[in-house]
Amino acid sequence: MRGAPEPSAEPAGCIETLREGLRQLARQSASRTSFAEDLQALLQDGGVCTTTTVLSPGSRLAATLASRPAADAVSPAPLPVAIPLSFGEQTLGALRLEGVASAWRDPEVLGRLAVEVAACLAYQQARWALGERVKELSCLYAIAQLGDQGGSLEETLFTIARLLPFAWQHSDACLARIVLDGRTLGAPRSVGEVATQAAPVLVDGVERGRVEVAYARVFPQAEEGPFLREERNLIDEVARQVGQLVHRRAAEEERAALAERLRHSERLASVGRLAAGVAHELNEPLGAILGYTQLVQKASPLPEQSAADLDRIVKACLHAREIVRNLLLFARQVPPRLVPTDLNVVVHEVLHFMHGRCERAGVQVILRLEPDLPPIPADAAQLQQVLVNLVANAVQSMPAGGSLTLSTRSDSVEVAMAVADTGLGMRDDVRTRIFDPFFTTKEVGQGTGLGLAVVHGIVEAHGGRILVSSSLGQGSTFEVRLPFGRREAVLP
Ligand SMILES: Nc1ncnc2c1ncn2[C@@H]1O[C@H](COP(=O)(O)OP(=O)(O)OP(=O)(O)O)[C@@H](O)[C@H]1O
Numbered sequence: 001m002r003g004a005p006e007p008s009a010e011p012a013g014c015i016e017t018l019r020e021g022l023r024q025l026a027r028q029s030a031s032r033t034s035f036a037e038d039l040q041a042l043l044q045d046g047g048v049c050t051t052t053t054v055l056s057p058g059s060r061l062a063a064t065l066a067s068r069p070a071a072d073a074v075s076p077a078p079l080p081v082a083i084p085l086s087f088g089e090q091t092l093g094a095l096r097l098e099g100v101a102s103a104w105r106d107p108e109v110l111g112r113l114a115v116e117v118a119a120c121l122a123y124q125q126a127r128w129a130l131g132e133r134v135k136e137l138s139c140l141y142a143i144a145q146l147g148d149q150g151g152s153l154e155e156t157l158f159t160i161a162r163l164l165p166f167a168w169q170h171s172d173a174c175l176a177r178i179v180l181d182g183r184t185l186g187a188p189r190s191v192g193e194v195a196t197q198a199a200p201v202l203v204d205g206v207e208r209g210r211v212e213v214a215y216a217r218v219f220p221q222a223e224e225g226p227f228l229r230e231e232r233n234l235i236d237e238v239a240r241q242v243g244q245l246v247h248r249r250a251a252e253e254e255r256a257a258l259a260e261r262l263r264h265s266e267r268l269a270s271v272g273r274l275a276a277g278v279a280h281e282l283n284e285p286l287g288a289i290l291g292y293t294q295l296v297q298k299a300s301p302l303p304e305q306s307a308a309d310l311d312r313i314v315k316a317c318l319h320a321r322e323i324v325r326n327l328l329l330f331a332r333q334v335p336p337r338l339v340p341t342d343l344n345v346v347v348h349e350v351l352h353f354m355h356g357r358c359e360r361a362g363v364q365v366i367l368r369l370e371p372d373l374p375p376i377p378a379d380a381a382q383l384q385q386v387l388v389n390l391v392a393n394a395v396q397s398m399p400a401g402g403s404l405t406l407s408t409r410s411d412s413v414e415v416a417m418a419v420a421d422t423g424l425g426m427r428d429d430v431r432t433r434i435f436d437p438f439f440t441t442k443e444v445g446q447g448t449g450l451g452l453a454v455v456h457g458i459v460e461a462h463g464g465r466i467l468v469s470s471s472l473g474q475g476s477t478f479e480v481r482l483p484f485g486r487r488e489a490v491l492p
């Protein structure tokens with residue numbers, strides 16, 4: 001625009017120059033706020049006037065001018081001259097020109113100038129708004145894509161928080177974070193923040209956190225403090241998407257855990273079928289060996305050595321029968337007889353005959369039983385078996401003594417019974433295999449590895465579940481949760 005015509009030049013030529021200048025301005029300028037200043041410089045350079053102001057539609061002058069008919073656009077009064085800027089139905093503001101050269105006081109020329117400026121402003125605003133929309137949509141698109149990708153939930157939320165500032169108007173001074181369950185992912189809060197925009201993250205109707213965007217510098221007022229209406233819509237939408245993402249990830253984790261349990265159960269079921277077949281086959285010959293041995297024992301007199309040998313045979317048979325019984329229990333060949341059962345009674349009965357064993361092992365027993373525990377439909381004998389196996393394991397895990405805590409509690413859907421020890425604990429690779437039949441870390445002859453497999457079989461037959469937590473060198477807790485209402489199965 002340098003070297004523009006003199007004020008006395010042909011107005012139509014000036015308008016052409018001005019139009020071209022304004023178009024350039026509209027193409028180059030990226031920000032609405034800097035437009036008025038640029039326009040002023042342009043108009044000055046073009047020699048049209050000495051100072052200009054684009055007044056916002058909110059101002060009183062703009063409103064008055066906007067209501068005038070177009071033909072009356074130019075004030076006949078002395079300078080300065082104010083021209084309303086309208087585009088279609090929209091009132092964009094008013095242009096105030098000071099020191100307008102006399103050659104420019106033609107109402108028609110100034111009217112055309114107003115049309116040009118208004119068109120440029122409208123274009124500028126539309127382009128700016130489009131740019132903002134593109135930023136917002138790109139942000140939402142990126143979030144949607146991130147949600148479909150792998151990675152942990154925290155990593156994903158962290159990346160979303162890093163993306164957010166790019167969608168806000170003043171990105172360079174923008175800080176964003178997502179707070180979920182008290183954890184902050186993204187930019188930490190800082191004292192220099194002067195304005196914050198936030199939206200709650202709802203997961204299944206429960207507020208679990210917030211999405212926050214903050215400015216570290218003061219910016220001009222917009223619709224919501226320094227924030228735009230579109231940015232409010234965007235942050236609400238981002239918070240909604242984060243809520244959905246958290247919900248979806250929880251559902252996926254739940255599904256994966258269920259699938260793993262299903263796989264495990266299938267494996268156990270097939271081992272169980274095999275075990276049950278073998279157990280049935282062994283039961284009969286075992287019974288025969290035991291029966292005939294006992295007959296021979298009765299045939300007296302027997303040499304001392306033979307009597308002792310027969311005793312050993314009987315003991316071995318009884319041991320083998322115990323294993324067969326465990327196999328059948330594990331394979332769920334003995335369906336539970338469900339009658340209202342008080343878990344506190346089960347605990348007391350088991351403790352009655354395990355107390356001596358605990359004492360001998362230097363294990364102190366602590367009871368934390370919920371009074372008035374509601375009864376559940378269960379097979380008391382089978383639950384005793386569960387508790388005996390858990391207590392036996394707990395005692396074995398405390399070779400130098402320790403304490404064993406037996407507790408019960410209930411909520412609206414389940415009754416729980418927990419066995420906690422202060423023993424050796426388990427490594428992760430052991431913990432993942434403890435329910436596998438015949439898995440044992442004990443020395444040969446010390447354990448068959450069927451104890452927890454039996455526990456698993458019984459608990460599952462009751463529609464319940466077992467939660468295990470353990471830390472090496474500190475101890476383990478096994479919690480059995482049984483439902484009030486008999487579920488057909490815990491697996492889908
Ligand atoms: N309370 C516990 N503390 C530490 N490890 C445990 C505990 N309970 C179970 N385990 C681990 O789980 C394995 C499997 O236990 P499970 O009761 O099935 O078999 P076992 O005790 O080895 O043999 P069995 O019970 O047939 O005599 C154990 O060998 C042990 O490694």
Ligand SMILES: [Mg+2]
Pocket residue numbers: 389392393447450451452
């Ligand atoms: Mg055991």
